[in-house]
Amino acid sequence: MQQLDIQFTNRKLLIQAFTHSSYVNEHRIYSCQDNERLEFLGDAVLELSVSQFLFKQFKTMSEGDMTKLRASIVCEPSLAAFAEELQFGELVLLGKGEEMTGGRARPALLADVFEAFIGALYLDQGLDTVLDFLNKTIYPKINDGAFLI
Numbered sequence: 001m002q003q004l005d006i007q008f009t010n011r012k013l014l015i016q017a018f019t020h021s022s023y024v025n026e027h028r029i030y031s032c033q034d035n036e037r038l039e040f041l042g043d044a045v046l047e048l049s050v051s052q053f054l055f056k057q058f059k060t061m062s063e064g065d066m067t068k069l070r071a072s073i074v075c076e077p078s079l080a081a082f083a084e085e086l087q088f089g090e091l092v093l094l095g096k097g098e099e100m101t102g103g104r105a106r107p108a109l110l111a112d113v114f115e116a117f118i119g120a121l122y123l124d125q126g127l128d129t130v131l132d133f134l135n136k137t138i139y140p141k142i143n144d145g146a147f148l149i
Contacts, residue, residue, distance in 0.1 A: 004086070004133065008124050013038070017120035018088070018113060020103070022095030032093075035116035042119030045127070046074055049134055053142065072147040073138065079111035082137060088113050 008014040021034040050073050054066045061069070072078065083089065089104045092113055103109050122130050141147070 004136075006121065006125075006129070006133065008120070010124050013120040013124050015093075017116040018091045019093045020095065020098060020109065020113075022098035022103070023093040026095040035113065038116035038119035038123075039112045040115075040119070041122065042115035042117065043074075045122045045130055046079075046115060046118050046134075049127070049131055050074055050138070053134070053139055057139075057143070069142075069147055073142065076107055076111040078147070079114045080107035083110035083114040086114075086137070088117065 016033050017035050017038050019032055019034050021036060024032055024034045047070070050070050051066070054061065054070055058066065058069075089110055092104060092109070094103050098104075098109075118130060118133075121133060
C-alpha cells in the first residue's frame with residue numbers, strides 16, 4: 001500500500017481484504033479468512049461515503065439524479081476499473097483454479113477486492129481515512145464528469 005501512502009495497523013485486515021475464497025479453500029492449514037465479510041462492509045461504507053460526497057458536492061441535484069450517479073460510481077464495472085488502476089489484481093491471493101481461469105483480471109473479483117479493501121481500511125483507520133482515500137482516487141473522477149447520468 002506504499003503507492004497509496006497507507007500503513008495498516010492491523011496487517012491481517014489488509015491480507016484478508018486481498019484473500020479470495022478459492023485461496024482459503026486450497027490453504028486450509030493456514031488460519032486465513034477470505035474477503036467476503038469485508039466486501040459486505042466495504043460496500044456499505046462506499047455507498048455512504050459516495051452518497052455524502054454527492055449530497056455535499058451537487059447541492060441542486062435531485063434525489064433521483066444523485067441515486068443514478070451513485071449507482072454508476074459504485075457498480076461493478078467502475079469498482080473493477082478503480083481496482084485495476086490501483087493494480088489490486090496483482091495483490092490478490094487466489095487458488096490455482098481461479099488463477100488459471102483468469103480470475104485476477106475478472107471484473108467481479110476486482111470489484112469485490114476494492115470493496116473489501118474499503119471495509120478493511122474502515123475497520124483499521126476509520127471513516128476519515130476512507131474519505132481521504134476516496135478523495136484521492138474516486139472523487140476527482142466524479143468532479144471531472146467521468147460518471148454521466
